[in-house]
Amino acid sequence: MSKQPVRDRIRKWIPACAGMTLSAALSVLVACGSPDKTGSASGAGGSVTLLNVSYDPTRELYRDVNEAFTQEWQKSSGQQVTIKQSHGGSGSQARAVIDGLPADVVTLALAYDIDSIQRKGKRLGANWQTRFPDNSAPYTSTVVFLVRKGNPKQIHDWPDLLKPGVAIVTPNPKTSGGARWNYLAAWGAELKRQLHGDLTKLDDPQAAKDVAAAQAAAEKFVAEMYKRAPVLDSGARGATNTFVQREIGDVLLAWENEALLAIRELGPEKVDIVVPSVSILAEPPVAVVDTVVDRRGTRQIAEAYLRYLYSPAGQEVAAKHYFRPRNAELLEKYREQFAPLELFTVDQVFGGWTAAHDQHFADGGMFDQLYGITSQ
Amino acid sequence: MNGTFRTPSILPGFGLTLGFSTFFLSAIVLIPLAALVTKTATMGWDDLVRVLTEPRAVASYKLSFGAALLAATLNSVFGFIIAWTLTRYEFPGRKLIDALIDMPFALPTAVSGIALTAVFAENGWIGQYLAPYGIKVAYTWIGIVVALTLIGLPFVVRSVQPALMEVQRDLEDAAETLGAARFTVFRRIILPTVAPAIATGFTMAFARAVGEYGSVIFIAGNLPMKTEITPLLIVIKLEQFDYAGAAALGFAMLVLSFVMLLSINLLQTWGRRRQVVAGR
Amino acid sequence: MAGPGNSQELLAEIASRPGRDTVVSFVVKAAFITTSLLFLAALLFAPLITVFATALEKGFEIYFNSFKDSDTLAAIRLTLTVAAIVVPVNVVFGIAAAWSIAKFEFKGKSFLITMIDLPIAVSPVISGLIYVLLFGMQGWFGLWLQEHDISIIFAVPGIVLATMFVTFPYVARELIPLMQQLGNDEEEAAITLGAGGLMTFFHVTLPKIRWGLLYGVILSNARAMGEFGAVSVVSGHVRGVTTTMPLHIEILYQEYNFVGAFAVASLLTLLAVVTLIIKTLVEWRTGYKRK
Structure with missing residues (x-):
């Protein structure tokens, strides 16, 4: 048959065709790949790029920090530096760094995420948190309430959240770092109330019975709180939009910096901020990623960049973006913006982030149990 | 040599096109999916079963697959009506509407999700009229169905449209002039021609809806056991660096979808063969 | 139409x-x-x-100003580049696959079709994850790639791959049912009359399948430009470098820049206008006639 040879001829094309596609695909990949590496450091004197992998609420902050630092560094060293930014959920940003996103510095929402980069990715030393002052957290925040204008439901402190008919908006602690701070703030506040303000009892074996009762009360409080949450957004800003734009709920739990920004951006005529009597000290940490800076030769500038955050100029930028500065003078200067309140730390109440995560947010942890109870 | 493998035909290009397709399929789809399978395999059998049968996971399958089925069904019915309207009738704005049908693909899913939530929330354009009747769309399962229907809309319309255009109108007209009742024409001539296209559209709309994440997350409410879809569970696993758990859930969804897709495709092939045989 | x-x-x-x-x-x-x-x-x-x-909430001026931002322009450029690579590849694959599947009877055909469908059924989250599992630092090729200084994920190639995976089935899936419905008679006649394979395809098959092909291209292009989930996983979100339009929209939205976010989103609706023009052009050029 005359068709057979045709088919044979065609069959001979297949390897050639396959080879061509493969090589074409590879060349495209390589061509795209090479120039696209987010800036290889080209030594001193010339220009250098840094990649700062951060979480969501710091977008505005680092835009200003980067501008100020770029000028400062140009003046002091004569080197042109470009700082590239990547923002996203704190957990997924940590994952990207573990999977190879070449971040020179990470500035995330919780120490647990940087711990994970250390443990799972071996990208930095175990002592990262002691390399910079104040637990490597150059600025802090806390968890506050955002309520409808005029505070119609009269929410002033944590116990008011459980008033009848109050709907609470908070994001999902499983997917949002901010939501974990909210959860721990609520838990800690109730615990502290039950212990009459004395958190030292937690370490006191004599008070074990009181502590157990207080922990049970805190669990109940948090369970009740989540029963009143009609929506669990996947991220902190999603929750803010649900509360302000969609007008869902009576109170939003949010970071202070996010709450103040939301008021500015979305309208002071819509919402008010309420600062409770006690809340958690949120310490968003920063770190230099050792493997990346060593490979790219950017350690010096990366460290200078993070140190700049502690300088008075850097602290002032943080304060302007509603993060509480560590610098006492500046905190005083911005007193009007940062209402005083009692603050407790994750270490005090939960024994550190890893313990808090394992006990509360891991699969089958307390948060899951709360929902197991409420929905069965 | 491949006589048993395929039925002979005088058309050329079988080896070339099949070879190229399978090669490309392997490179782009199968090798990456193999990574998913191997990751799943790093879990022991017991762990795998435990992850896949958690009550929370099971609740999410029910929601994801149920909502996707409902959405795909809605899409089949309305998609056919829309395709019919767009191909058979003339009315002002028809061409523009036709061009807008692809929008659910072009709009990033997050945008669709946000926009739908804005429309269907209790203070939204449509939501405010539904609220007095106690119908809540945003943050409930209805919202999920709405979002999934939107993102799957182009599938049915776009696969039925070309088929409808190719239905031989002569044949249709001849049948009608010969006195066939309108419904008979529809059942005997139009339906058989567009049925494969509807089935294809349904399958794809369903498959897409099962895995959808971006748009649903904004309108769903995401309450565990209630409005939590399986892709969200996968994201939750990833947040805990549990890549194996995430891969396992992804793999399970894939297998379930694969079985459904395969059965629909087999049914279609079988249907076509029967049709061909009947025709000869 | x-x-x-x-x-x-x-x-x-x-x-x-x-x-x-x-x-x-x-x-x-x-x-x-x-x-x-x-x-x-x-x-x-x-x-x-x-x-x-x-x-358009704040007027046309602010709307148009949204497009002057250099990061927005970079995002638009990246999205267009990705689509320009992905769509032609999909067309070639789609035609090849549809030809082999629709024109010939062979065993395992349903299986092959289902394999082509698979990417639609894969959750976008997973379609990003698989490339991380392959090319990430913990993945199969991660270390090798790093040693050779090649970036795939968190760079443009990863975005192209993920987009290709997501949009892979569309052209093929539009063409297969159509070509099956149309049958082989005309092609067989052409071949019997001595036409070559390519000639048969271009002169006999292509005119018949042009609408299906067009829809396939439009769909896969729309998906390529609009894909968020999968790309989000492999992009790294480096502003102005690896952000596509959908990712940039998310960034703007997260910054409470609703006007900017929806302005960029509205650009994507321009695709509908392009669709309209292309369809009119094809109709006009080929003088579409109903059968």
Whole structure:
């Protein structure tokens, strides 16, 4: 048959065709790949790029920090530096760094995420948190309430959240770092109330019975709180939009910096901020990623960049973006913006982030149990 | 040599096109999916079963697959009506509407999700009229169905449209002039021609809806056991660096979808063969 | 789509035939159009109007200013580049796959079709994850790639790959049912008359499948430009470098820049206009005739 040879001829094309596609695909990949590496450091004197992998609420902050630092560094060293930014959920940003996103510095929402980069990715030393002052957290925040204008439901402190008919908006602690701070703030506040303000009892074996009762009360409080949450957004800003734009709920739990920004951006005529009597000290940490800076030769500038955050100029930028500065003078200067309140730390109440995560947010942890109870 | 493998035909290009397709399929789809399978395999059998049968996971399958089925069904019915309207009738704005049908693909899913939530929330354009009747769309399962229907809309319309255009109108007209009742024409001539296209559209709309994440997350409410879809569970696993758990859930969804897709495709092939045989 | 003149003539002609029940015909037509419009209004137009209403909230000037931002422009460029790579590849694959599947009978055909369908069924989250599992630092090729200084994920190649995976089935899936429906008779006749394979394809098959092909291209292009989930996983979100339009929209939205976000989103709706133009062009060039 005359068709057979045709088919044979065609069959001979297949390897050639396959080879061509493969090589074409590879060349495209390589061509795209090479120039696209987010800036290889080209030594001193010339220009250098840094990649700062951060979480969501710091977008505005680092835009200003980067501008100020770029000028400062140009003046002091004569080197042109470009700082590239990547923002996203704190957990997924940590994952990207573990999977190879070449971040020179990470500035995330919780120490647990940087711990994970250390443990799972071996990208930095175990002592990262002691390399910079104040637990490597150059600025802090806390968890506050955002309520409808005029505070119609009269929410002033944590116990008011459980008033009848109050709907609470908070994001999902499983997917949002901010939501974990909210959860721990609520838990800690109730615990502290039950212990009459004395958190030292937690370490006191004599008070074990009181502590157990207080922990049970805190669990109940948090369970009740989540029963009143009609929506669990996947991220902190999603929750803010649900509360302000969609007008869902009576109170939003949010970071202070996010709450103040939301008021500015979305309208002071819509919402008010309420600062409770006690809340958690949120310490968003920063770190230099050792493997990346060593490979790219950017350690010096990366460290200078993070140190700049502690300088008075850097602290002032943080304060302007509603993060509480560590610098006492500046905190005083911005007193009007940062209402005083009692603050407790994750270490005090939960024994550190890893313990808090394992006990509360891991699969089958307390948060899951709360929902197991409420929905069965 | 491949006589048993395929039925002979005088058309050329079988080896070339099949070879190229399978090669490309392997490179782009199968090798990456193999990574998913191997990751799943790093879990022991017991762990795998435990992850896949958690009550929370099971609740999410029910929601994801149920909502996707409902959405795909809605899409089949309305998609056919829309395709019919767009191909058979003339009315002002028809061409523009036709061009807008692809929008659910072009709009990033997050945008669709946000926009739908804005429309269907209790203070939204449509939501405010539904609220007095106690119908809540945003943050409930209805919202999920709405979002999934939107993102799957182009599938049915776009696969039925070309088929409808190719239905031989002569044949249709001849049948009608010969006195066939309108419904008979529809059942005997139009339906058989567009049925494969509807089935294809349904399958794809369903498959897409099962895995959808971006748009649903904004309108769903995401309450565990209630409005939590399986892709969200996968994201939750990833947040805990549990890549194996995430891969396992992804793999399970894939297998379930694969079985459904395969059965629909087999049914279609079988249907076509029967049709061909009947025709000869 | 039929030319308007064409179908009006046809309708007029049908209406003038003896024995036609024009009243029923009219009622059916009205019902179909109303149902379609209502469904689309609630589900499609309302969200689209929301997009434009938000984008234009603060006036046209601010709307147009949104496009002057260099990061926005970079995102638009990246999205266009990705689509320009992905769509042609999909067309070649789609035609090859449809030819082999629709024109020949062989064993395991349903299986092959289902494999082609698979990417649609894979959750976007997973379609990003698989490339991380392959090319990430913990993945199969991660270390090798790093040693050779090649970036795939968190760079443009990863975005191209993920987009290709997501949009892979569309052209093939549009063509397969259509070509099956059309049958082989005309191609077989052409071959028997001595035409070559390519000639047969271009002169016999292509004119018949042009609408299916066009829809396939439009769909896969729309998906390529609009994909968020999978790309989000492999992009790394480096502003102005690895952010596509959908990712940039998310960034703007997260910054409470609703006008900017929806302005960029509204750009994507321009695709509908492009669709409209292409379809008109094809109709005009080929002088589309109903059978």
